[in-house]
Amino acid sequence: MDTFCSIQAEAEEPSAAAAVEKAFLELKRIEALFSRYISDSQISKLNEKGADSPVKLNKEAFRLIAYALQISRMTNGAFDITVGAAVDCWRLSQNQDCLPSTNQLQELQTRIGFENLHLDYTQDSVFFAKPGMYIDLGALAKGYGLNRIITILKEEGIERALVNLGGNIYVLNMEPQIIAVRHPVFTDEAITTVKLMNTSISTSANYERCFTVEGRKFGHLINPLTGCPAESEILSVSIISSDAAFADALSTAVFISGYEKGRGLLDGLENAGGVIIYKGLQGKVEVYNNLKENFLK
Numbered sequence: 647m648d649t650f651c652s653i654q655a656e657a658e659e660p661s662a663a664a665a666v667e668k669a670f671l672e673l674k675r676i677e678a679l680f681s682r683y684i685s686d687s688q689i690s691k692l693n694e695k696g697a698d699s700p701v702k703l704n705k706e707a708f709r710l711i712a713y714a715l716q717i718s719r720m721t722n723g724a725f726d727i728t729v730g731a732a733v734d735c736w737r738l739s740q741n742q743d744c745l746p747s748t749n750q751l752q753e754l755q756t757r758i759g760f761e762n763l764h765l766d767y768t769q770d771s772v773f774f775a776k777p778g779m780y781i782d783l784g785a786l787a788k789g790y791g792l793n794r795i796i797t798i799l800k801e802e803g804i805e806r807a808l809v810n811l812g813g814n815i816y817v818l819n820m821e822p823q824i825i826a827v828r829h830p831v832f833t834d835e836a837i838t839t840v841k842l843m844n845t846s847i848s849t850s851a852n853y854e855r856c857f858t859v860e861g862r863k864f865g866h867l868i869n870p871l872t873g874c875p876a877e878s879e880i881l882s883v884s885i886i887s888s889d890a891a892f893a894d895a896l897s898t899a900v901f902i903s904g905y906e907k908g909r910g911l912l913d914g915l916e917n918a919g920g921v922i923i924y925k926g927l928q929g930k931v932e933v934y935n936n937l938k939e940n941f942l943k
């Protein structure tokens with residue numbers, strides 16, 4: 647998954663070690679299914695043939711894509727797994743230190759759009775309505791992996807654990823644990839803290855995974871409308887939900903949507919809450935927090 651994973655689990659030995667080992671094996675299984683950089687993964691199979699004819703997937707892969715589509719609709723397309731071609735284009739641009747041309751960007755836009763993803767729910771198959779489309783589960787797979795790790799740990803009888811999968815954190819505990827939210831500018835400092843219990847937190851920010859092309863700095867999240875790295879007055883957004891896949895996807899969506907729309911998305915939700923840190927008037931760093939009292943310090 648091109649990231650790190652740390653699992654701290656508390657139980658009588660040797661069961662904690664065995665549970666953690668099982669959890670890591672599960673992560674490997676998920677990577678083998680969903681990575682588009684593994685040639686026989688479900689996603690590679692789809693990306694290779696999806697524009698020729700519908701590609702039948704296994705149930706788990708089909709369900710995750712269907713879930714991603716649901717989140718795209720809910721977020722008015724801010725979250726969109728069809729950004730694969732744009733991710734590749736900007737990676738190449740970074741490697742060659744050369745910005746894409748206007749023509750390239752126009753062509754790129756025709757290859758993005760969740761409405762071009764046609765799902766057949768009776769066959770578990772997916773078809774790309776436009777040639778040259780690719781899907782990329784980078785903004786969802788870590789959260790999904792985190793959900794699976796927690797399921798395995800619980801099955802193994804673990805009641806207390808702290809899991810961090812590439813910045814997506816899950817607190818498995820019957821007592822609230824304090825988690826710091828990093829300051830997006832002074833990144834060694836905490837800007838606020840949240841208390842979490844049996845839930846996850848996922849952060850999307852512009853202070854990590856940035857790159858530079860022709861002297862200009864870009865973030866790694868793509869605005870699906872333009873095919874370009876998103877510009878947002880949001881500096882970081884952390885979403886809290888017991889469904890880590892949802893938190894992962896939504897943090898990306900709120901970041902892309904910007905403060906006003908992102909806040910609107912957050913406020914309309916029952917099963918999630920969050921903290922948005924953004925540049926307010928005169929560039930002042932502001933914190934918006936819609937978490938219920940008991941999640942706050």
Ligand code: AMP
Binds near residue numbers: 727729786867
């Ligand atoms: P995350 O680590 O959760 O911030 O996810 C970032 C990854 O998600 C990127 O590296 C891309 O692979 C992918 N991605 C970028 N922009 C979007 C978007 N608008 N919707 C869905 N996935 C995206």
Ligand code: MG
Binds near residue numbers: 897
């Ligand atoms: Mg995410």
